[in-house]
Structures are given as C-alpha cells and as structure tokens.
Amino acid sequence: MGLLSNKTAIITGASRGIGKATAALFAAEGANLILVSRTLDPLNLLKTDLQSRYDVAIDVFQADVSKLDQLKQLFSELSSKNLIADILVNNAGIMIDATLLMVKPEQIENIYSTNVYGSMYCSQLVLKHFIRKKGGSIINLSSIIGTNGNLGQTIYGSSKAAMIGFTKSLSKELASLNIRVNAIAPGFIETDMTKGMNEKFYEKNLASIGMKRIGKPEDVAKVALFLASDLSGYVTGQVIGVDGGMII
Amino acid sequence: MSNSTLLYKAFAEALNIDPEKVNDELRFQSIPEWDSISHMVLISVLEETFGISMETDDVIDLSSVSKAREILTKYKVVF
Numbered sequence: 001m002g003l004l005s006n007k008t009a010i011i012t013g014a015s016r017g018i019g020k021a022t023a024a025l026f027a028a029e030g031a032n033l034i035l036v037s038r039t040l041d042p043l044n045l046l047k048t049d050l051q052s053r054y055d056v057a058i059d060v061f062q063a064d065v066s067k068l069d070q071l072k073q074l075f076s077e078l079s080s081k082n083l084i085a086d087i088l089v090n091n092a093g094i095m096i097d098a099t100l101l102m103v104k105p106e107q108i109e110n111i112y113s114t115n116v117y118g119s120m121y122c123s124q125l126v127l128k129h130f131i132r133k134k135g136g137s138i139i140n141l142s143s144i145i146g147t148n149g150n151l152g153q154t155i156y157g158s159s160k161a162a163m164i165g166f167t168k169s170l171s172k173e174l175a176s177l178n179i180r181v182n183a184i185a186p187g188f189i190e191t192d193m194t195k196g197m198n199e200k201f202y203e204k205n206l207a208s209i210g211m212k213r214i215g216k217p218e219d220v221a222k223v224a225l226f227l228a229s230d231l232s233g234y235v236t237g238q239v240i241g242v243d244g245g246m247i248i
Numbered sequence: 249m250s251n252s253t254l255l256y257k258a259f260a261e262a263l264n265i266d267p268e269k270v271n272d273e274l275r276f277q278s279i280p281e282w283d284s285i286s287h288m289v290l291i292s293v294l295e296e297t298f299g300i301s302m303e304t305d306d307v308i309d310l311s312s313v314s315k316a317r318e319i320l321t322k323y324k325v326v327f
Contacts, residue, residue: 079301124304131292176285
C-alpha cells in the first residue's frame with residue numbers, strides 16, 4: 001500500500017520539471033494520475049514509462065491552463081470517463097524575467113493567465129469532484145519569489161504571491177468540507193526554467209543557498225506527496241518553503 | 249421517482265435538513281443551513297442527481313428552490 005493508493009491526482013504542467021517529478025513520485029505511491037500539459041508527446045512518454053514501473057491508471061490530456069474553455073473541456077471529459085479526482089496539483093506556470101519598465105502588457109497577461117487564473121479555474125472546476133468525495137487536497141505551486149520578492153521578477157513574484165493569498169483564503173472557505181489547500185514555495189530548483197539562466201546569475205543564486213546545492217524537482221515532489229497524502233491530514237492554509245535555506 | 253421529488257431530496261440531502269422543510273419558496277440564506285458553503289455542496293448534489301454540469305452564472309443565480317427548477321429546465325431536466 002502506497003501513501004496515495006486509491007487516490008486520483010490531477011497534475012498540471014506534468015510534462016517536465018516539478019510536475020513530472022511529482023507525477024513519478026505519486027505513481028510510485030500508488031496514485032492514479034490525470035496528467036495535463038500543453039503538449040501531449042512528453043506526457044505519453046511519461047505515461048509509458050510510469051506504467052512500465054507501476055500498476056496505476058494514467059490518463060493524459062492536452063490543455064493550456066490559461067484557457068478556460070480548454071479546462072472546461074478537460075473536466076467535461078473527466079466526467080464522461082467517470083474520473084473523479086482527490087488531489088489537484090496546480091503546477092503549470094511560466095516565468096518571465098524583466099524589470100517592471102521592460103514588461104509588456106501581453107507578458108503580464110500571459111503570466112497571470114497561467115500562474116494565477118489557470119490555478120483558480122482548475123481549483124473551481126475540481127471542487128465539485130472533492131465535494132462529491134467529501135474531501136480533497138489542493139496543492140498550489142508558489143515560489144520563494146512570491147514570499148520574498150526578487151529584482152527583475154516583479155510580475156512573476158506578484159503572481160506567485162497571489163497564489164499564497166488564494167491558498168490561505170480558499171483553505172478557510174473549504175476547511176469545513178474536509179478539503180485542504182496548501183502551497184509550496186520552491187527556491188532555486190533545477191528545471192528548464194532555471195537551465196536557461198546566465199552563468200553569473202546561476203552562481204549568485206547558488207551562493208545564496210544555505211545547503212550549497214540547487215534543489216531537485218524531486219525535493220519539491222516529496223513535499224507535494226506529504227501535502228497530498230493523509231500524512232498532512234490536519235494541515236491546511238500553509239505555505240511550505242522548499243529552498244535549502246535560500247536567502248533572498 | 250419524479251424529478252420534483254429528486255429535486256427536493258437533493259436539497260434536503262445537501263443542506264442536511266428535514267425533507268418537510270423543502271418547498272419551492274425556500275430561499276438562499278433564509279435558513280442557517282443554506283449558506284455560501286452548503287451552497288457548494290448543493291450544486292454538487294444537484295449536478296450528480298441530474299447528470300449535468302452548471303455554468304458559474306447559474307451557480308450564482310440559483311437563489312431558491314423554484315429558481316433551481318427554472319435553471320435545471322435549461323439543462324433539459326423536465327419537471
């Protein structure tokens with residue numbers, strides 16, 4: 001019996017990075033998965049890989065979380081397949097580095113549509129699943145930039161700070177329905193987002209981490225597992241930092 | 249079981265009240281049991297009972313049992 005046996009988890013942005021690592025760990029713990037990404041090919045590869053190792057059901061869906069019509073279509077398909085979720089990991093996110101004066105309106109729109117509105121819409125749509133099951137867990141991916149701020153990341157940081165406010169208020173709204181809502185605030189994690197960073201900025205970030213190593217997606221996935229499982233059955237409205245003691 | 253009976257049953261179950269307390273005049277927030285939190289449960293139970301998925305505007309507009317009847321008719325539920 002795994003920590004997530006008989007549970008079904010929706011993971012957005014599951015094709016790579018933290019989403020992919022979370023999918024792998026959840027499958028290892030017995031969860032059936034509903035994986036969502038803008039591109040289907042990497043999800044199909046991930047599905048094949050995980051199903052060769054674990055006896056779990058995996059459904060993959062192509063959807064852009066910034067598009068409400070696509071999310072409605074996704075949840076409609078879930079209903080028609082009688083797929084009812086117990087866990088939602090709002091992981092899909094994008095990052096744009098630019099000082100405020102250099103940010104174009106469409107970039108602000110893009111970041112908020114994906115990082116904030118996408119998570120809000122997914123949460124709204126999954127609620128009916130959770131109410132039907134008389135419980136559930138929503139895990140929102142925030143960021144250390146959302147808790148502490150960082151130069152050149154005003155819009156990204158504010159979108160991640162919005163997820164903290166969303167998490168805290170929604171947790172109060174849903175506590176009596178046995179639905180828990182928590183957030184994870186990763187620090188400097190080795191993903192495609194950070195791989196493109198210039199060397200000087202990378203080294204500067206590394207120097208600010210107490211544990212002197214960049215985090216791995218699996219480090220974040222382990223905390224997502226805790227928040228998804230009954231191990232955190234009395235935990236809601238919390239923001240857990242996964243940053244190796246990073247100071248910003 | 250008729251759809252009217254199912255509708256009343258859904259309200260009683262979702263709001264956790266005696267079936268006798270459910271009638272077409274029952275309104276949102278007219279009793280302590282029908283608040284904004286139990287409203288979410290009500291929507292879920294109605295959707296499951298009638299096999300539909302409501303739009304957000306309808307979730308907001310569903311302010312009484314009679315209004316629920318009107319809204320469900322839009323989703324081809326016949327009373």
